[in-house]
Amino acid sequence: MSWKKNLFDWNNARAFLVTAEEGSFSAAARTLGMAQPTLGRQVAALEAELGVTLFERLPHGLELTQTGLELVDHVRSMGKAASDFSITASGQSQQIDGSVSISVSELDAMVYLPKALSILRRQEPGIDVDILVTNNVSDLKSREADIAIRNFRPTQTDFIVRKLKDVDVYLYGTQEYLDNFPTPKKPSDIKGLEFIRFSRSDHVDPFQDFLSEKGYVVNKKSFPLYTDNQLLQIELVKQHLGLGVFPVEYGDSITELIRAFPAFGPVIQIPLWLVCHRELHTSLRVRKVFDILVKHITQTD
Amino acid sequence: MSWKKNLFDWNNARAFLVTAEEGSFSAAARTLGMAQPTLGRQVAALEAELGVTLFERLPHGLELTQTGLELVDHVRSMGKAASDFSITASGQSQQIDGSVSISVSELDAMVYLPKALSILRRQEPGIDVDILVTNNVSDLKSREADIAIRNFRPTQTDFIVRKLKDVDVYLYGTQEYLDNFPTPKKPSDIKGLEFIRFSRSDHVDPFQDFLSEKGYVVNKKSFPLYTDNQLLQIELVKQHLGLGVFPVEYGDSITELIRAFPAFGPVIQIPLWLVCHRELHTSLRVRKVFDILVKHITQTD
DNA sequence: TCCATGACATACAAATTTGCATACCCTATA
DNA sequence: TATAGGGTATGCAAATTTGTATGTCATGGA
Incomplete structure (x- = not known):
């Protein structure tokens, strides 16, 4: 597997996913336990890396662009895999603390x-x-x-x-x-x-x-x-x-x-x-x- | 979807994946375009976050632990999703430069x-x-x-x-x-x-x-x-x-x-x-x- | 109309992450 | 035995990311 062209920040992908699911940077920041500017910047960075616009910034909040809609499924399955990873990892943990x-x-x-x-x-x-x-x-x-x-x-x-x-x-x-x-x-x-x-x-x-x-x-x-x-x-x-x-x-x-x-x-x-x-x-x-x-x-x- | 307990660093997951596929921190660092200590630290951080040991550090290199073997499939499917994401994102990009x-x-x-x-x-x-x-x-x-x-x-x-x-x-x-x-x-x-x-x-x-x-x-x-x-x-x-x-x-x-x-x-x-x-x-x-x-x-x- | 609420954007200081240089270990080879 | 080449670990300075505070705008209710 070549990663040369795959080098977007995976955390930014997560930022995109959670923002898309929660509907706003602020809400995403709350569920992720981060600050709202952070989420905004991460999504902006992802957009810059990919050369696409994921959200339209409207005065009352965000709206997924057509491109964002096409892409959200992929990050969603990343998220699914991440969740599975996390669960089996916790299951593997034999630490009592x-x-x-x-x-x-x-x-x-x-x-x-x-x-x-x-x-x-x-x-x-x-x-x-x-x-x-x-x-x-x-x-x-x-x-x-x-x-x-x-x-x-x-x-x-x-x-x-x-x-x-x-x-x-x-x-x-x-x-x-x-x-x-x-x-x-x-x-x-x-x-x-x-x-x-x-x-x-x-x-x-x-x-x-x-x-x-x-x-x-x-x-x-x-x-x-x-x-x-x-x-x-x-x-x-x-x-x-x-x-x-x-x-x-x-x-x-x-x-x-x-x-x-x-x-x-x-x-x-x-x-x-x-x-x-x-x-x-x-x-x-x-x-x-x-x-x-x-x-x-x-x-x- | 709750992310409260899902909060491991996704980039660290990528570090784990690439290291597992490449076989060493050094090789992974090369394909990711990072420094070897960075990869080592990212994997170590992931291990700490999850409370598991992913690799055994042997004198001649790394070896996946049993736990690592159980987990690598999940990050692999994260990687697959990331790759798909990247490809369709590039396809969506309409900027000529x-x-x-x-x-x-x-x-x-x-x-x-x-x-x-x-x-x-x-x-x-x-x-x-x-x-x-x-x-x-x-x-x-x-x-x-x-x-x-x-x-x-x-x-x-x-x-x-x-x-x-x-x-x-x-x-x-x-x-x-x-x-x-x-x-x-x-x-x-x-x-x-x-x-x-x-x-x-x-x-x-x-x-x-x-x-x-x-x-x-x-x-x-x-x-x-x-x-x-x-x-x-x-x-x-x-x-x-x-x-x-x-x-x-x-x-x-x-x-x-x-x-x-x-x-x-x-x-x-x-x-x-x-x-x-x-x-x-x-x-x-x-x-x-x-x-x-x-x-x-x-x-x- | 005024105010409370919740949204995103920006400035700046602090914390974190990164890369470089280096030390050190092991293996293979001359 | 000496050396070259592969690996990992660590100290430290620099670059990056993050959070806090704050500003602006739109919405909804009194």
Whole structure:
């Protein structure tokens, strides 16, 4: 392979790729952790090296030229190869020290991570942990995180998955609020229940259906309040504004709240899965974190 | 796509790739046009970033580790994408100024390039020409050159090919040497001919067969001298040491030499093709050079 | 209309990367 | 054994790249 005529700066190619995908120098700079002028200069340098114009600089931002459109696919496949390279490289790394990132929902983070991480920190002080608290499903393939805690079974075949447990989920409210519904014999006896709804993830959204199945009477009026913020949800429940929906390990630990209608059992059981890219699972470090999470989340029962 | 964990230096990846393919930092530095310490440091930096060891530094050089072997495929496909990127980028470039590289055999270079290039320089002073005189078939796909002059029809489909002409090739010698073979009636009458053999390209190697077909009597003793060096071959012929084999345009221009047995016609006709990568042919600059070469090589008849 | 926001461009100082010179090791060869 | 030629590692000065601060422009909402 001759490289004589191939000597454009590969980092500039990456700058082009990320800029094209993010839509602006500023956004690209943010995702790459660089300054905006740097990205602008790198792309300009690439354009100079190649003798083409990749973006039109419009007053309100950038726009790919026709040439840029023709070229972006090639850098995209460079990026794909780079991503694969990075993943298998991390998998090959047998260094125990380094950082591991975990993607987890806010709820699961608060319930399971504190204990598991304190054990991890004690056992492996050399491992830094990067916790990505997000209610979105992050993309393990493109390496947004090394390990993810999920509430559904992933389908991709190139992932290592481990089912941790099924989590009992109860309704929680204040004593004062629950006094409004004295000793029902069956769920359908309860009228006028209100829930503080929290979409813990897109995949558990049909929560309303589960309530119906259990016999609870729910309709549009049953969900007057909605928030993505976990702390706010708890405060709203504490203020007697309705019922919250929490896993037992979490709900029971909130002293102001009690289980609502415990006799009817959990309203839903949510599975808990641990997911990891197959390549990464060969990394000593990632594997260590994976195993500790499996062990100490499983035995929280 | 998240790049947070993807942030290794892509140029370092290239350093790894080229080093792996070339076998040493020094060789990689040569092909990349950098200094050897730079390559060494870039690879070391990559190893540090990834936490892996790519090469074992042995006293006599480098050796890929198992990890390196697993990873080299990924950077290779990065390199492939980079190459594709570079080619289509050059093809998109519509600026006339810049450089164009031409791969050509020593023989064809001397016969055709001087005239064509003088015209090109006059018509397009902004185009720098990079002449790669090599008797090897250079790889247009990986961009060793933009345009190649070939003596056979390329088979790949993603090339633009243009047949320029068939070149008459005669035997040449000094008057003094040819006096040893007075007026033969047919080629087979000639005994004891000696040729200064020159493998102008691997694809015309069975030159001996062509001579036989024409009726010349050749055997092992007919090729006592062999050289890859064109100038040396001419000098040897001038020293009455045997016959040379040259295209007419070239042989006729050497005043000390005359055609041997012109009555028998050319001993062989060699086709001349101009080849260019399809993508590159869309480049204004490359196209200009291509067209000028076609025009002025064709009309040399 | 005014202001807040987010975009790209530019100036300049600081940090980084690079190349050169050189030291050193190993192998092959005379 | 001496020497030439291949390789890698390191010190240091110079060139390059980067980030910060700042300017300008367009957009959208109060």
